[in-house]
Amino acid sequence: MLKIYNTLTKKLENFEPVSKDNIVRLYSCGMTVQDSPHIGHIRALITVDIVKRILILNGFKTYSVYNFTDIDDKLIIKMKESGVDYRIISQKNIDKFFDVFKSLNVLDFDVYPRATLHIEEIIDLIERLMDKGYAYKSKDDVYFRVNSFKNYGALSGKNIDELVEGKRIELNENKENPLDFVLWKGVKEDEPFWYSPFGKGRPGWHIECSAMSMKYLGETFDIHTGGQDLIFPHHENEIAQSECATEKKFVKYWIHNGMVNLKGEKMSKSLGNVYGAKELLNRYSPNVIRLFLLKTHYRKDIEFSVERLDESQSAYKRLIENIPKNDEEKIDEKLFFDFIDALNDDFNTPQAIGILFETVNRINLKQNDENILKNTLSKMFSSLGFKMEEKNERKDDLSKTLIEILLDVRDRLKKEKLYDMADSIRERLNENKIIVNDLKDGAVWKIED
C-alpha cells in the first residue's frame, strides 16, 4: 500500500485515487520561464518522476501535466531591459528546459500547457469567481477576496489575522484587504496584454494553474506537486480560487519537495546564487545527479555542493559495475518486494538505495545466487529512473591501434624490468586522459570520463 505525506493534512495517508478508472492525475507546478532551469527545478522534476514511477509500479496509470508560466512581472521587466520580446525570452528558456528534461531520463508528461495559450480558460474562471462574489474589480485590476474563502490558510497553516499583521504584505490601495491577490492585472504602458470583459490586461500569477489543471485533469484531481516554497502563497491561492469556483475539493494529495540550498542559503533567483542545470549536466552524468538527489528524502532540504556530487559519483561507479547489460527475467522477489516496500513508504528513496548497495555487497561476495541478484539490481536500478548509459566511444580505430601498440611495447619493457620507461608511457597516456590499469592478465585502458 502506497503511503503519501500530504501537506494539506500534515499526515501520512494511504493513497487512494480519486477516480475509479485506475488513472492517477497529477499536476506539477513548473517553471516561470524568465530564467534558465537550475538544480532546484531538477529536484522538483526528479521528485515528480519518482512519484509517477512508483504509482506505475503499484499498478496505476498516470496522466500528468507540467505547466509553464510564460507571462509575469519579471518577464516584462526583462523585456523592458533587453528590448527583446517576452515571447522570445520565454521560448528560449522553455527550449533550455526541454534540453535538460530530455537528458534527465524523466518520464514524459502528457501535457505541457502555457499560461498565454489559456487566456480564455483563465478569463472564464475569473468570471465564475466574480459572478459568485469571490472576486471583485478595482480600478483596472481584478482581485480575489480572501475573506470570502473560509478555508484560506489550511494548506500553509497560516492564520489570516496574523498574516495581516505580517510586515511583508505589499501595500496596494486598490485592494479591499491587503491579503487579496490579483487575478487579472490591468495593462500598463508598454506591456503585453489580452482583451477581456474586465479590460485589457494579463493574468495574475496563481490563476493560470487553476485554469490549466482543471482543464486537463478535471475539477478534482489526485496529486499536485511543487517545491515547498510554493506552498504559500501560490498553492494556497490555487486552492482558494479553484474551490470557490467549483465548490468541490481541488486536490486530494499535495506533495512538496524540499529546497536545494547553497552555503546555508536557499538557492534562488532573487539571491543570485543559482547553480545552472546545464552547467551541472556538463559536469556530471544524469544518473549521478539522480543518485545525488535520491540519496536524500524528497521532503528534506539538500545542501548543494560539488563534494556531495563527487561522492555520489564514487558511489555510482560501484553500483554500475554490477548492472548486467541484458535484462533477464529471473529476480529475487523478496528483495524486490523490500525495495518497493521502502518506496511505498512516502517515496523513501534513501532506504531503497540502501537496498541497492546491500545488493551490490552481496553480489561481490560471489554467492551462488549472483545472477539473480544482478537481475534484481538491474530492475531496481531502472525502477528508480536510472538509465544505462551508452559509453560514447570517442576513439577511432587508428588511435585504438596506436594505444594497443604502445601498451604492447610497454608490456615488453616491463618484462625487461625497464620500469622507468614503462611508467613513463603510463604517465604520458594518463596526461592525455587515457587511464591504464595493470590487471592480472595484462593491462587494460579506458578514456577518462
Next chain:
RNA sequence: GGCGGUAUAGCCAAGUGGUAAGGCGACGGUCUGCAAAACCGUUAUUCUCCGGUUCAAAUCCGGAUGCCGCCUCCA
C-alpha cells in the same frame, strides 16, 4: 513575531517502541615491480541537551537549545 521542518559517526543519510540500514572518506588487507582500478575487512555501547513514561526509547510525553524554510518573485 507567526507557521512549518529538522538535529543520528569525520562528512552525507535511513530508521518513529525491541537494542543503530546504506553511501563517501579514513585505516588495514588481497592483487601488483610500483601505482591505479576492483574486491574484502575495520570504522556510533549510542542518536543536540535536561527531565519523564516503559521490562524496553534515536523512536512516546514535557521542557530547553541550535540550524533551515515560508510569511515578498521562487522548484
